[in-house]
Amino acid sequence: MTSPTFAESRFGLGPRGDDGTVSIGDPRSWAVAQIARFQPAIANLPSRAAIATELADFYELRRTAKADARQESPPSVAMMSKAAMPKAAVDPAIKAARREARDGYARLVGARLASALSTPTPFLERITHFWANHFAVSAQKVTTVGFAGLLEMEAVRPHVTGRFGDMLLAAEQHPAMLFYLDQAQSIGPNSALGQRAAARGANRGLNENLAREILELHTLGVRTGYDQADVTEFARALTGWTVAGVGRGPGARFVTGNPGDFSFVDALHEPGARTILGRRFAEGGEGQARAVLEMLAVHPATARHVATKLSRHFAADDPPPAMVARLERAFLSSGGDLPTVYRALIASPEAWDETQPKFRSPWDWTVASLRAVGTREVQPLPAVALLNQLGQPVWMPPSPAGWDDDAASWAGPDALVRRVEAAQRIAERANAVDARSLAPVLLGAQLAPATATAIARAESPTTGLALLLASPEMLRR
């Protein structure tokens, strides 16, 4: 008999403290039923076009600022003492543009968190976060700070209960991905623009970053049999995939479409047929790389890769082989139909082993803690700061591989202290929550007597709540 609180933590985002003892019923049915009810739309998102226009304006500002600086430098500057020299003055307009971009990022983090706190389908919300991390982009680049969060909203959410292949295509054609993995800069050496650049002696050409990461991270997985030639050929097929309306990158004037939208520029595309994983892809403009993605989306190695990651997320850091095999079969037999995979996941006994808890990532723990104390609305900037301090800034993983999904990455001495500090902070901000009555609501059968005793003996209601949030049971799901 699975305890409901375990189900809500393992498959959902943790029980909401203010839901009291509302029963979720049979945990497996509870999870399955959410698949049909998932609502991809999220309120109050900034538009892609607005972000693209802001980015274009930013580049324009920077260009004019540089030009102004060159013009205005008086010849006497060399005579000025070093102390009197202005410190690499940054144009206030550029500063304002940067601030605007950061605020936009924070608003998106706020929207993600608000959805996580109030969602009626927490299992699918968790799955959304899983896929956003699978198709990881980082908001740390000027070009991606605004778009990174939108990838989750626009490319992941609409396909969470659809086909893997559709999500793959949407993610790879998203401006965040095209900028983050440098696809927007890639030029086919024999394309019209490539030839023109070569004639000028400019060193511009192919960038294989996106092609490599699609194979290594998004589909087949590392060391699954593709080689450098496959990467290069795939990179050639991808040339021409870029972003409209940002006024930057090779052949910006050839790019058509609404600002921020995916655009295919034939003048950048490497002409000719390509051979990838032994299969020939005829020339077909934008469709050539699309055909490659379609092949990769249903490849057995992709099925195994996805099944392994899902099993790691829902069962154990060392994915149980039987479960991986089960999910792999579900993926392959359905052609990458994600609901079929999720149902196989929910049916896997390995995911319901309460004796093998997963260590919560900082994001996971923060969401669970805020839900626990009944928070529904959050201020974006403090939320951004909290996740930074906990070591998992939203949409800023250290590499395209995304955040690790195991205890070894998150259970460290310093990380633990930070979590306790954050627990204290969250507890201080929670209004009139009595941890003594909340603990059984949150943890059910998992509540250890030692934790209940520690909470009851706490020196103040706030300390009691902090103890609950930082308890061993709450650190895991």
Add this chain to the structure above:
Amino acid sequence: MFNRRKFLANGVLAVSAACLNPHLAFAAGAESGDKRFVFIIQRGAADGLAILAPTGDPAYAGLRGDLAADIATGTKLDSMFTLHPALAQTAKLYAAKEALLVHAVASPYRDRSHFDGQNVLESGGLAAYRIKDGWINRLLGELHGGKAVALSPTVPLALRGAVPVESYAPSNLPDASDDLLIRIGDLYAQDRQLGPLWNQALAARAKAGDSGDAKGAAAAGTLAARLLGGPDGARVAMIETNGWDTHNGQRGRLTAQLTGLDSLLSALKSGLGPAWRDTMVIVATEFGRTARANGTGGTDHGTGALAMILGGAVTGGRVMADWPGLAPQALYDGRDLKPTMDLDVLITDSLARHFGLDPIRTSSILFPDRRA
């Protein structure tokens, strides 16, 4: 040592003398004007017997043993009481007659739960959870004009109620309190994964030094002074201090706690400048700690406690206590300092005098369940 009855007889007990004076006319409410009030709550039950030690009581040394070692270097206030050495600035306030120390005091609460005790202390009820708002908020209703602010992320119970109150806290993650760290350590000790990680974390923390506490406390004092400053500043503020629940390692922890409190008070005074003259600070805790040291270098939950009233508007420089003594038969339940003075009355009288309020009405508003 001063005796409360003697105080009353001599009329030197300024706080109570005011409300006994029949010639003073009181309005139904008062303009807060330049008067300022700061409430500092010590969450966790501060050990009054260590902070203001009754070193003149013949039973004290025997009850406390090694736990009382620090008091040897404290400030001897009279033949009975010695102030903890970590309260050096507070001792100066005492010498300047700006600190009134009130011993063997207690709220109406007589059990030993922090949750319930703090609820009574903050709500002003006779029992826990009987009154939903806080006595400081009800006080605000009596003061016409003047904002109130809590130096915490949310408004604590004592300030909650009908009158809107602001709260203010710095945005960085606070250092977790030592108390929380100790409790977490206990909780993680049995966990194979978390136990060793926690020990490493504490070792790293010890290496980094923990001078942050006093600095943080001084910053809180400075911040409070800023929020209370100027003509538009708050007139009432509440500051929360945690970490007083010293079941073990009391000597070191209490020294750190008191160093923090001392820095806070000192920073508050210097930050307020001339406004200190019009300021009254009350420091209080939910209950005291056992008279006898326990087996783990600390003390357990008790009853009678210490309250401190400080500020330029206070007639201080004295200890107020109807001292019950620490002999076995004098202890409450055979273990705690017996309370001989009501914290409610002390608060009522102090505030009534400070703001020029009718003490009887003030008592009925702040502590409505008390029998008149």
